[in-house]
Amino acid sequence: MLQKALQEWFGFDDFNPGQEAIIQSVLDNQNTLGILPTGSGKSLCYQLPTYINQKPTLIISPLISLMDDQVMQMKKKGERSVCYVHSGMSLEEKNKNLKFIKKSKFIFLSPEFILNRDNINFLRDIDLGLIVLDEAHCITEWGYDFRPHYALVGKITDRFPKATVLALTATAPKHLKEDLNEVVNTQFREIKTKMDRSNISLTHFNFDNDNEKMKWLLEKINCSGPTIIYVSSKKKCRELAQEIYKAGYLTGIYHGDMSYQERQTVQQQFIQNDIPIVVATSAFGMGINKPDIRTVIHFHLPTSPSSYIQEIGRAGRDGIYSQAISLYQSDDAFLLETLLFSDMITDADINAYKNGMLLPVEKQSIIDVLRTRYSINEIHQIFQRSESRKKEGYIRMLGYKNLTTCRREYLMSYFGENVQKPESCCDNDGIQEIINVKNPKKVTRKMNYLEKLNQIFTNN
Known part of the structure; x- marks a missing residue:
């Protein structure tokens, strides 16, 4: 039937x-x-x-x-x-x-x-x-x-x-x-079923600072094919895209503070190959149906294996070999911690809420929403559990950067999954295939990056 x-x-x-x-x-x-x-x-x-x-x-x-x-x-x-x-x-x-x-x-x-x-x-x-x-x-x-x-x-x-x-x-x-x-x-x-995408190889590089990262990146994107570069913040999104644009590549940006129309424009131009490279936050992590993305680069490590698998899953949806590359330098650990824990609701916040004390507006509104279904004790438990799981994912990603064994096995074990290693598995097991797809979309640098972006949006 x-x-x-x-x-x-x-x-x-x-x-x-x-x-x-x-x-x-x-x-x-x-x-x-x-x-x-x-x-x-x-x-x-x-x-x-x-x-x-x-x-x-x-x-x-x-x-x-x-x-x-x-x-x-x-x-x-x-x-x-x-x-x-x-x-x-x-x-x-x-x-x-x-x-x-x-x-x-x-x-x-x-x-x-x-x-x-x-x-x-x-x-x-x-x-x-x-x-x-x-x-x-x-x-x-x-x-x-x-x-x-x-x-x-x-x-x-x-x-x-x-x-x-x-x-x-x-x-x-x-x-x-x-x-x-x-x-x-x-x-x-x-x-x-198996979550592992065998046509995506995994590679990681450690650097001393962001300048070294940037130098490597500008060399890599010359032959990386359609590429998404994930960063940790909207500010870094703009800065990195501007540097790539200065190097001669038409580059889109995508983050949550952009208007709906701006995001739609970037997405459509990327899908149509008018823009070969998009620098994005995790807002670009789902719902991008472009089958021929060849490369996903994480300029900063993601906060958990779940985020990483979701984001690298944008690559190779046509079944053709693709690559996922992550980059790290020592300051990134603090950056990850800040992203995960700086605004987290604590037991002290929940107790203050319970006692009628004012909290920052965002925290107040979150607890207000949860209180429509959960008791104060349940909310305590929810955030304690959430913190524990965030730490688990964070520690797992920090371990990824110095790994000498199979990266695929390391990531998939977090989900309780065994893997069959493909030929081009990871940098620790050997990668047989190389992506050499030119990104020829050079731009004439007669206007600055923001002017060029504005032109893209207004011409769409």
Whole structure:
């Protein structure tokens, strides 16, 4: 039956590994955690059940770029019964899409939007067949001190007790299933395939300072093919892109403070190969459907193996050999610590909140949100556990920089996964293939970098 439905709706003869088992589990009304590698067709796992059951599906999505890409891909394939609303839209666009919600098969929304009292009413009378928690690792990674509404997705699933819940991710630390069971108040059935992407080699370099890093980088990007360079901050994003532009390469930047239109422009120009290189924060870590990215470089180490696997997973989605390269210098350890722990909510903050004392606005609002579902004692436990897991991921990434054994095995063991080493595995095991794809898009340096960026945006 499923094979026939796959052929009828998508024209495919066979499922990718894991897809059929996940879809069958959903059709059996089992709340399911599906773990598939990046680029392996996770969206089909909710699209096909939607067509078979003929009931609408709500997809809870973490990023605007992810929503944009998924909606665009579906519309390209002829599916028009799609609705989405996000903060980058004008009021007119939002109202237009909201009117279409009750007629849509696929509804893409953020948890913040759904949990707004005014907005939940738009979904109230819809007989949802399926609720999808897309990029479900965000519930663990973001769901307390960054996007607290992610920790409240159980309030959404509670509203629709007849709907099956499908959580999808490419990066599942060992504790993810436990966290999801707690947040959604259910028992997920886990279906897991290999997360390892064997066509991506892993290499790491240590440097004495950022100047050495930059010198290496400017040499490397000459022949790196379409490339994403991840950095730790918006400020560094701008600085690094400016240096690359000065060296003669048309370069895009992508971070959370840019307007929706600016981010869309950079993304589309990168996909169309008008811009060969994008310098980005982790905001560019999901929802980028460009199959021929050959190189992903981390100018700073990511904060956890989950983030690293997610971000390098942008590369090589066409199945062709690609490379992931990470860079490190000694000051980066302090940078990582600051990113992870400087604004973290502590026991002292929670006690102060309990006693009616004022906290910084951001911390106050996070605890306010969590208090709609959790007790003070539970919030203490949540942040203690969150700190412990952040430390575990941080220590694991610091260990990566001086590794002499297989990098692939080291990363995948964090997820409890054994690996089969490909020929081009990592720098410690030997890499047989070399990427030599020229980035010829030189620019005439008659204007400064910011002027050039402005030209890109205004000409789009």
